[in-house]
Amino acid sequence: MWFSLLPDPDVADQGQVLVVVTASVGGFSLLVILTLFLLITGRCQGYIKARMKSEEKRRARFHSGHVPFSGIKTYVDPDTYEDPTQAVEEFAKEIDPSYICIERVIGAGEFGEVCCGRLRVPGRMDIAVAIKTLKGGYAEQQRRDFLREASIMGQFNNPNIIRLEGVVTKSRPVMIVVEYMENGSLDSFLRTRDGQFTVLQLVGMLRGIAVGMTYLSDMGYVHRDLAARNILVDESLVCKVSDFGMSRILEDDTEAAYTASGGKIPIRWTAPEAIAYGKFSSASDVWSYGIVMWEVMSYGERPYWEMSNQDVILSIEEGYRLPAPMGCPVTLHQLMLHCWQKESSQRPRFHDVLSFLDKLIINPSSLLTLVNDVQR
Numbered sequence: 001m002w003f004s005l006l007p008d009p010d011v012a013d014q015g016q017v018l019v020v021v022t023a024s025v026g027g028f029s030l031l032v033i034l035t036l037f038l039l040i041t042g043r044c045q046g047y048i049k050a051r052m053k054s055e056e057k058r059r060a061r062f063h064s065g066h067v068p069f070s071g072i073k074t075y076v077d078p079d080t081y082e083d084p085t086q087a088v089e090e091f092a093k094e095i096d097p098s099y100i101c102i103e104r105v106i107g108a109g110e111f112g113e114v115c116c117g118r119l120r121v122p123g124r125m126d127i128a129v130a131i132k133t134l135k136g137g138y139a140e141q142q143r144r145d146f147l148r149e150a151s152i153m154g155q156f157n158n159p160n161i162i163r164l165e166g167v168v169t170k171s172r173p174v175m176i177v178v179e180y181m182e183n184g185s186l187d188s189f190l191r192t193r194d195g196q197f198t199v200l201q202l203v204g205m206l207r208g209i210a211v212g213m214t215y216l217s218d219m220g221y222v223h224r225d226l227a228a229r230n231i232l233v234d235e236s237l238v239c240k241v242s243d244f245g246m247s248r249i250l251e252d253d254t255e256a257a258y259t260a261s262g263g264k265i266p267i268r269w270t271a272p273e274a275i276a277y278g279k280f281s282s283a284s285d286v287w288s289y290g291i292v293m294w295e296v297m298s299y300g301e302r303p304y305w306e307m308s309n310q311d312v313i314l315s316i317e318e319g320y321r322l323p324a325p326m327g328c329p330v331t332l333h334q335l336m337l338h339c340w341q342k343e344s345s346q347r348p349r350f351h352d353v354l355s356f357l358d359k360l361i362i363n364p365s366s367l368l369t370l371v372n373d374v375q376r
């Protein structure tokens with residue numbers, strides 16, 4: 001016997017309708033969800049982009065002339081905060097004063113004593129620190145100026161920039177705690193060790209300073225007081241850039257002299273356009289770097305010796321430049337002269353200085369020809 005197993009044409013039709021309806025509803029829902037998703041993410045991206053744009057604009061306003069690279073952290077001037085205390089809170093860690101053990105006084109700053117000691121944070125290794133204190137009886141403005149350095153330093157993180165450990169602001173005395181540098185400032189360190197280093201060791205120190213300055217210029221920070229006295233040296237001869245509060249005040253620097261416009265400027269270290277019309281930039285820091293090179297290669301000699309500030313300004317204007325220190329490789333003096341180009345745009349950038357020094361270090365025979373040999 002044969003039975004027909006073909007489906008009931010009515011039932012088959014209903015099934016097909018069900019499939020079509022389900023597919024249509026599903027497809028439509030998917031389309032709605034997709035549209036909603038695109039709308040939301042698009043709006044989010046627009047919002048994020050707008051936020052990023054306004055942030056970039058805000059930062060660009062803060063460092064006029066500097067166009068920040070996207071993705072690279074840029075420096076925020078604490079003076080742009082309505083309340084500078086907020087900048088300190090944002091960029092510096094508060095340290096419990098019971099963790100600080102002061103050992104001895106190592107110097108005197110504009111605001112108070114500088115001591116060395118140890119920072120003993122529970123659960124962390126002890127470290128040697130330098131402690132800057134704010135002497136009692138200060139005015140609110142002095143407290144702000146003192147802590148300004150901490151809110152600048154706290155933004156940096158580089159092996160050739162002095163590291164801020166933190167601040168004490170909630171109890172007295174107010175303190176700034178930084179890493180301790182065993183060999184103190186570079187100018188006095190070199191003066192007490194005249195002729196004791198190889199040219200390669202001196203170039204190594206200069207390289208460290210160039211690394212620190214490259215970092216600062218990338219961050220959009222202009223130092224304005226780059227000099228060997230503001231470089232600190234650790235036990236392994238690593239040089240680190242310090243003294244950041246000075247970029248605005250310069251009160252503490254005994255080398256800074258008043259200009260006709262009333263500004264206080266360390267004339268011998270400063271580029272002519274910065275002296276003449278206050279045009280400080282990374283290019284004027286490069287000029288100062290050339291002077292630091294000269295200080296290092298001459299073991300802490302005073303730039304332009306006993307010439308008066310006025311004579312220095314006039315001589316530079318007439319085209320005079322410092323001669324090579326004794327025993328200085330020709331290549332290094334050429335780099336100094338390059339840093340001292342009258343036209344700031346003709347000077348190398350810190351990136352160029354750094355790669356030039358790296359090439360000299362990789363090929364030390366380039367350091368063998370000394371200026372004295374050429375002159376002879």
Ligand code: ADE
Nearest residue numbers: 114130178179180181184
């Ligand atoms: N003098 C000023 N700051 C110092 C530091 N961090 N280390 C050593 N001596 C200093």
